[in-house]
Amino acid sequence: MAAAPSSAGSNGPDRVLLVDDEKALREPLAAYLTKQGFAVREAESAAMARSMLRSEPADLVLLDIMMPGEDGLSLCRHLVEAKGTPVILLTARGEATDRIVGLEIGADDYVVKPFEPRELVARIRSVLRRSARAETAPALEQDYGFENWRLDPLKRRLTDPAGAIVAISSAEFRLLKAFLDHPRQVLDRDRLLDMVQGREAHLFDRSVDNAISRLRRKVEDDRSDPQLILTVRGGGYMLAADVTRLDPVPAEAAE
């Protein structure tokens, strides 16, 4: 059940550094993560985290944004630029701007307090898996373009040919991104599940077909006659569009 995920460099359990000034959260969370098979160290400030990382690096840093002294965003920027250590931000505020700022400075993911502990674990594993595959920032810098649609992978923002934002869930985002990374290729259910799973529990329960159906609701003009995401006989799906990489539109020019 709680088998230790395979890690990039070492053979031991993944080393997670948990940075939060609130002892009341830090301690139970560290205990929980340890139970889930991670090697967890705790730091109560950014300064302490820096010194602990100097003595021994971590595979992933869980970082609270609001801390006295140096805040989480500043430490995050340092970690991402200097060491390329993956970071998941913990934030108390759910405002969209906070998330975007976090992702823009290079955090790999964020969770909003209070979070589902199981979801946090799923996200940690997903980020570790990606960093093991070295799927890092460069791929995120450009937008995907297809059939005049545009997907901003950083902000997870999909815009239709008319420039209107089409809201998609993170599961749908990952599914769409999987298609965009493999345009005009037939992807079977197992392959899609492998590329998409790992962050949201419900995707394990839900069939890929259901996720496809939901994505179609948002991107197809007529769901009963899909033009973009085609069903391939023999059990797979294919994106029927060419994908280009585009420079991101400046935020203000979207209007």
Next chain:
Amino acid sequence: MRSFRFWPRSLQGQMLLAIALALLVAQSIGAALVWRAQVERSESSIAHALAFRIIGGALRSEGMDMDRRDARRVLRALRRGDEGPHPMRLVRGEDSGRIDDERDADLEERLAEILAAQSVEIAELEVFRRPVKEDPVAARSVARRLERDIGDPGPPRTVIVAAARLEAGDGWLIARTFDPPRDRGLGGSLILQTILIYVLLVGAVALLLRRITGPMSALTRRVEQFARDPTLPPDGQVAPQGPLDTRRLINAHNRMESRIGALLDEKDVMLGAIGHDLKTPLAALRVRIESVEDDAEREALVRTISDITNTLDDILSLARVGRPSDPVETTELSALVIGVVEEYEDMGENVELGDTQRVVLPLRATWVRRAMRNLVSNAVRYAGGAYVCTAKRDNQAIVRVEDEGPGIPENEIAFMMEPFQRGDPSRNRGTGGAGIGLTLARAIAEQHGGTLTLSNRTDGKTGLIAEIALPLEPKEKPRGRG
């Protein structure tokens, strides 16, 4: 005031109109008084002139018992009254000479009074006016006067005839005088005078009003802008100007604006702190709950934590709804709504998606999503399920959430959108929620220039319909970020 199309609505217009009306009334009263005094004077001088003639005649006639001295005194006294410009000879006659001329009761009365005061006893008295050309005596007098060419403002047109029959004598004494022409220039000069005063007054008042209304309208514009968006930078404040009263008003407003801005900033900081201080322990609790062995117990605790979190989010959102920090973006509404419905499907709730229509409009997605969640949660909580659809109607985007619950009594519908009201008066936590969800949904609809309306179903079933209508065009131009 709508019924008067020309009723001015501005301070300046109303003031100028009021001055004009007051001036007109005052001048009219003045003119009426002058006119009456003039008429009075003229009537009395006519009466005296006629009395002088008649008394003179009476003294000369036989049987009048008055000694010479008395007669001279009387005549002297009467002469004081103006005799009139054109004396005409007294005529004696067998009758009054009146044919069908109308009698002047007022003059008769005045004349009778004067005669009585001089002890001239009159048996009959008739006073009447007639045109000069119908009266031979007057016509002759005018003709004579024209021969002599007296420099005069034109010949009189009317003659006043007084015929008296004395108690003592027989036959009538008939006196005549011309009716002096009235001053016709009075009306014209009055109007001219009124206009002159009005122009002077209006000029002065307009100058003064300009000094008041200029700063006032600048202040009004600023207040309107500030009401729409209290995050305006303070350098756009109106500089104090105009008379002292106006300056003080502007100063007071500027101080209030700064104070409101400071309060709002303070509130944001405080809410951030509250959010952080409550959510961190909630997160700790949430983590600890994972170690609870009993599944049912753990589920219950998880639900409680999530209820608390939702309520906290609603409260924080309601407090921030007037100052959203995220920008308005062109968004496809139906995808947003479908996403919310899917969240509830994932939780195993009975939420059904009806017809959806693609509608693109400028909105703040995180807020609209929250409003949608609140409406759907409400339906799920009180009716066990919801039916959601979107449409475009009259340049508005409509999102409709229907349920098949008990609905709300008509008289409580408005009440339901006030904070902390719930359909269930027991405030039982079992039915969940702090009752802020509808308030927040309405506030979010209004943040987007739209509305939230609640109504009971009228299609034969019971149930509530919650409908959010958002304008397709933003009412105010969306300002970039912040």
